[in-house]
Amino acid sequence: MSKRIDVKDLNVYYSKFLAVEDVNISIDARSVTAFIGPSGCGKSTFLRTLNRMHEVIPGARVEGEVLLDGDNLYDSAVDPVTVRSQIGMVFQRPNPFPTMSIRDNVLAGVKLNNKRISKSDADALVEKSLRGANLWNEVKDRLGRPGSGLSGGQQQRLCIARAIAVSPEVILMDEPCSALDPISTLAIEDLINELKSEYTVVIVTHNMQQAARVSDKTAFFNIAGTGKPGKLIEYGETTNIFNMPSEKATEDYVSGRFG
Numbered sequence: 001m002s003k004r005i006d007v008k009d010l011n012v013y014y015s016k017f018l019a020v021e022d023v024n025i026s027i028d029a030r031s032v033t034a035f036i037g038p039s040g041c042g043k044s045t046f047l048r049t050l051n052r053m054h055e056v057i058p059g060a061r062v063e064g065e066v067l068l069d070g071d072n073l074y075d076s077a078v079d080p081v082t083v084r085s086q087i088g089m090v091f092q093r094p095n096p097f098p099t100m101s102i103r104d105n106v107l108a109g110v111k112l113n114n115k116r117i118s119k120s121d122a123d124a125l126v127e128k129s130l131r132g133a134n135l136w137n138e139v140k141d142r143l144g145r146p147g148s149g150l151s152g153g154q155q156q157r158l159c160i161a162r163a164i165a166v167s168p169e170v171i172l173m174d175e176p177c178s179a180l181d182p183i184s185t186l187a188i189e190d191l192i193n194e195l196k197s198e199y200t201v202v203i204v205t206h207n208m209q210q211a212a213r214v215s216d217k218t219a220f221f222n223i224a225g226t227g228k229p230g231k232l233i234e235y236g237e238t239t240n241i242f243n244m245p246s247e248k249a250t251e252d253y254v255s256g257r258f259g
């Protein structure tokens with residue numbers, strides 16, 4: 001339930017605008033990889049190309065390859081909906097379906113994939129997913145209540161439960177803690193640490209301490225100026241990126257000199 005990702009010569013466009021240029025990167029299975037870099041360098045754009053969410057934007061397209069255990073996600077025979085069930089995504093703002101119960105929120109992705117599931121299997125899946133998201137003990141007595149009644153941090157863990165309920169290979173997280181308080185942030189970081197035993201996790205974060213705390217490897221993206229494409233500048237073990245980066249731009253960024 002965990003696959004590696006190899007990106008080859010990827011260019012990412014919004015119509016004619018080249019937003020991210022020539023990315024080559026290999027992301028290990030069962031690990032946490034953080035994307036860092038200044039605003040506008042294309043972290044979120046690049047993240048969305050990893051499960052073909054980028055192309056839902058009109059005019060958006062890519063050149064190059066994204067291989068999931070060797071299979072190119074962008075092959076013409078590949079269905080993007082299948083890709084998105086293999087590679088789940090958690091967003092900045094927790095986005096549970098507000099009127100749906102906690103239980104139905106967990107099952108929403110499974111039902112969307114047209115999977116028929118018995119009540120007892122559904123009950124087991126709800127419990128397993130909520131346990132996997134470290135939320136079970138807090139919600140087990142109110143599974144029928146709306147997801148919107150939870151705190152922000154609980155809602156984000158509910159979204160993670162919804163993502164893992166479909167048994168993905170990879171979980172992409174786009175600044176999953178940016179709307180959360182410090183305690184909820186720590187709960188999500190603990191959870192990310194646990195998720196990597198089963199999943200490949202990729203996280204975009206503005207918070208460098210967070211990248212240092214949760215990730216095994218870090219990719220630093222940068223942009224030369226407005227209108228220029230973002231580029232992957234340096235990628236390696238997180239401790240090396242933070243303590244002895246090879247590139248001056250990486251050092252300036254991680255030491256807080258810009259961005």
Ligand SMILES: Nc1ncnc2c1ncn2[C@@H]1O[C@H](COP(=O)(O)OP(=O)(O)OP(=O)(O)O)[C@@H](O)[C@H]1O
Nearest residue numbers: 014019037038039040041042043044045046057230
């Ligand atoms: N839907 C879109 N249409 C056109 N251009 C876009 C779109 N989304 C992003 N861009 C542009 O692509 C570039 C990269 O943006 P992106 O949001 O990926 O950067 P980021 O590094 O994630 O930034 P931030 O840290 O501020 O979230 C920017 O120039 C941005 O204006």
